[in-house]
Structures are given as structure tokens and as C-alpha cells.
Amino acid sequence: MELIQSFSVDHTRIVPGIFVSRQDKLGDEVITTYDIRVTKPNVEPALDDASMHSLEHIIATYLRNDPDWKDEVIYWGPMGCLTGFYLILKGAKAPREIYDIILSAFKSVEGNTEVPGTNPENCGNYIMHNLGMAKWYAARFVKYLEENVDNDAMYEYPKTERLVTDDGRQFHDS
Numbered sequence: 001m002e003l004i005q006s007f008s009v010d011h012t013r014i015v016p017g018i019f020v021s022r023q024d025k026l027g028d029e030v031i032t033t034y035d036i037r038v039t040k041p042n043v044e045p046a047l048d049d050a051s052m053h054s055l056e057h058i059i060a061t062y063l064r065n066d067p068d069w070k071d072e073v074i075y076w077g078p079m080g081c082l083t084g085f086y087l088i089l090k091g092a093k094a095p096r097e098i099y100d101i102i103l104s105a106f107k108s109v110e111g112n113t114e115v116p117g118t119n120p121e122n123c124g125n126y127i128m129h130n131l132g133m134a135k136w137y138a139a140r141f142v143k144y145l146e147e148n149v150d151n152d153a154m155y156e157y158p159k160t161e162r163l164v165t166d167d168g169r170q171f172h173d174s
Helices: 049-065 095-111 131-147
Strands: 017-026 029-037 073-078 084-090
Touching: 017 095, 029 095, 049 073, 049 084, 049 095, 049 131, 084 095, 095 131
Parallel strands: none
Antiparallel strands: 017 029, 029 084, 073 084
């Protein structure tokens, strides 16, 4: 079975940042999935469930209300490993081209006095939120983004290196 793209990223070398995870054609349109990596995998602690959930609600609301971006946004949601988020946009912008909207979205978290959509009618787990910690993670990521804006490693995936057999098969160490 072929290894999917997101598993070919070297998670021992990736840093927080904004990466293109994949690009797909949907008819005549290109759809791009971005990896918005908030913490360093397997080194820093993952975000806790409640904070991640709050960031999902706040930033999804922000992105879908931004007049310049709302028509581009298809999806914003958490990664299963809780180290970041996936953003799916129409089009094929480079990671540096979405830096400003990602920075603005995470900066917007600080101004929230409540998490949008946190009642039983709007959310499947409406009591699992932590606005205080969401603000802490957002502020930490904003600082990191601002300090590393010119760091190429923040925009380019480190790929895993696999041995390839003579007949073209990839060797996976166990």
C-alpha cells in the first residue's frame, strides 16, 4: 500500500509553520490543503482537546467572516495528532501567500470574550472548550510566526528519506 502524502513528512524535523499538505483538482479548480502546524510534533506537548476545540471554533468563524477570504475557505479543522490544523482553500496559493490571514486569524483569538457556537444546538461537545488556554496557544503561535516570518523551514516540508530497492519499492524500517 502506498504511503499517503502526510505520512511522508519527516515529523522529527518539521517545525511549526504553514505548509502545503496537498493539492487536488476538483473539475477545473485546484483545492489546496494547508498544514498549519502550531507545535513541534513529538517534542512539544500537543494542544489539549478543549483548547484545540476552542481554536477551531474561533478561527473557523474568523476565516469564514473575513471579506477577502470567506469565499476561498472550504474547511478549517484540527489534526488528529493535535499539533495543528488543516485549512482547505480554493486555489493554489503558496504558504507565504496565506501568512497574513493565518497571522490575523490567530491574533483575533485574543479579542474573544467567548467561543462562538458553544451551545448544544450548535456544537456536538459544547462544554469541552478552554478559551484561556486557546488564547495562550494562539499568542504563542503569533509570536513564533512573527519571529520566523523569513525562515524558509516554516514554509517547506522536510521530507522523509526512504531507501528504494532496485525494483523501485520503498524500504520501510520497522
